[in-house]
Amino acid sequence: MARPRLFLLLLLTLPLQPLSLPWPDTTHGAIAGLILSALERATSFLEHRLPEINLDGAVGFQVLEVQLRGVQSKWAHDALLQPLSLRAGQLADKLLDLLRRSIYYLEQSDPVYLREFQPSIQQGFWKLPQAWTRTNTSLVYHWLELLDSFSEESSDACLVQLLGTGTDGDQPCRLSDFCKALMTKPRCSGYSLSHQLLFFLWARMQGCTQGLFRQSQHYINLFCANMMDLNQRAEATGLSYPAQDLFMENIMFCGMAGFSDFYKLRWLEAILSWQNPQVGCFGKPADRDEEPQEAIPLRQGILRRVRRREKLFTADGCSCHNTATAVAALGGFLYVLADYPPHYGAAAEMLLEDGRPLTATP
Numbered sequence: 001m002a003r004p005r006l007f008l009l010l011l012l013t014l015p016l017q018p019l020s021l022p023w024p025d026t027t028h029g030a031i032a033g034l035i036l037s038a039l040e041r042a043t044s045f046l047e048h049r050l051p052e053i054n055l056d057g058a059v060g061f062q063v064l065e066v067q068l069r070g071v072q073s074k075w076a077h078d079a080l081l082q083p084l085s086l087r088a089g090q091l092a093d094k095l096l097d098l099l100r101r102s103i104y105y106l107e108q109s110d111p112v113y114l115r116e117f118q119p120s121i122q123q124g125f126w127k128l129p130q131a132w133t134r135t136n137t138s139l140v141y142h143w144l145e146l147l148d149s150f151s152e153e154s155s156d157a158c159l160v161q162l163l164g165t166g167t168d169g170d171q172p173c174r175l176s177d178f179c180k181a182l183m184t185k186p187r188c189s190g191y192s193l194s195h196q197l198l199f200f201l202w203a204r205m206q207g208c209t210q211g212l213f214r215q216s217q218h219y220i221n222l223f224c225a226n227m228m229d230l231n232q233r234a235e236a237t238g239l240s241y242p243a244q245d246l247f248m249e250n251i252m253f254c255g256m257a258g259f260s261d262f263y264k265l266r267w268l269e270a271i272l273s274w275q276n277p278q279v280g281c282f283g284k285p286a287d288r289d290e291e292p293q294e295a296i297p298l299r300q301g302i303l304r305r306v307r308r309r310e311k312l313f314t315a316d317g318c319s320c321h322n323t324a325t326a327v328a329a330l331g332g333f334l335y336v337l338a339d340y341p342p343h344y345g346a347a348a349e350m351l352l353e354d355g356r357p358l359t360a361t362p
């Protein structure tokens with residue numbers, strides 16, 4: 001794997017002038033600049049494809065907007081970081097405008113789904129972690145269920161119960177026994193596991209604290225420990241294209257749940273390397289696509305619902321879901337950098353599990 005070298009090379013070849021950030025630690029400044037540039041490119045992809053963006057895409061960019069606001073306000077306190085703060089703030093403003101406009105298209109393409117999941121793209125729903133923790137390896141399952149009995153339909157139905165957005169008029173946070181059992185089922189993996197975590201993460205965002213939700217933190221610890229284990233396994237087997245989506249989703253969700261060990265520098269390097277540099281999206285790597293490029297028509301209008309997890313491949317291989325998870329993962333990296341001022345060295349420590357020093361100064 002040549003990725004770490006590629007990244008160092010990138011840092012070394014960056015033009016010095018625009019990067020002569022007034023930051024005590026220039027490597028941090030360079031990394032923040034790289035992430036911001038990637039996010040600016042992804043945002044112009046969102047702008048150009050706004051009518052095609054599904055709800056998943058909107059959720060990822062909504063999380064990014066919250067992360068950028070957090071970054072903006074952390075950096076605003078430091079006069080030296082004003083330029084970076086301004087840049088994050090401008091990007092967040094642009095996203096706010098685009099997300100407002102995207103609701104119009106979502107209303108056209110899938111009004112039912114929009115009504116059910118609208119809280120997740122509303123201002124104030126997503127909250128940044130208030131404290132950081134790390135995953136606990138002793139919670140990793142000894143074996144996994146082979147059969148995935150977890151359908152996206154049932155997972156969605158339980159999320160709707162949680163949000164209280166169904167047509168039955170039920171209050172948020174009230175759950176059927178079916179959903180309680182499904183969302184706490186042990187030894188799940190893949191998207192089933194990430195949706196179990198998403199469920200408890202949304203319960204936290206929604207403010208559910210009673211009944212099963214008294215144990216929310218226990219389940220969040222359990223699920224993220226296993227998502228970390230799966231990400232490490234995915235990394236060990238090379239992070240091929242189909243595995244990238246879940247890998248980034250795990251970083252997005254567990255990062256927002258406050259697990260800083262998902263923000264590894266080498267994972268950041270990998271994600272940055274997956275972006276389509278021209279279009280700004282994430283998706284199927286173009287150079288490995290041996291078929292002549294074919295446009296797979298959008299399935300909106302054919303299916304009643306546009307699945308959140310559905311991959312919307314256009315001729316350039318861009319995927320809505322991939323792009324959404326990538327920007328929210330990258331936004332988390334930026335936020336963790338901003339949340340740990342570099343002179344404390346804590347960000348360097350957390351981002352660098354592979355032991356390479358991040359700081360140029362001791």
Ligand SMILES: *[C@@H]1O[C@H](CO)[C@@H](O)[C@H](O)[C@H]1NC(C)=O
Binds near residue numbers: 136139
């Ligand atoms: C990890 O989890 C185990 C089992 O629940 C627990 O005994 C241990 O204290 C935890 N370790 C940390 C560092 O939280």
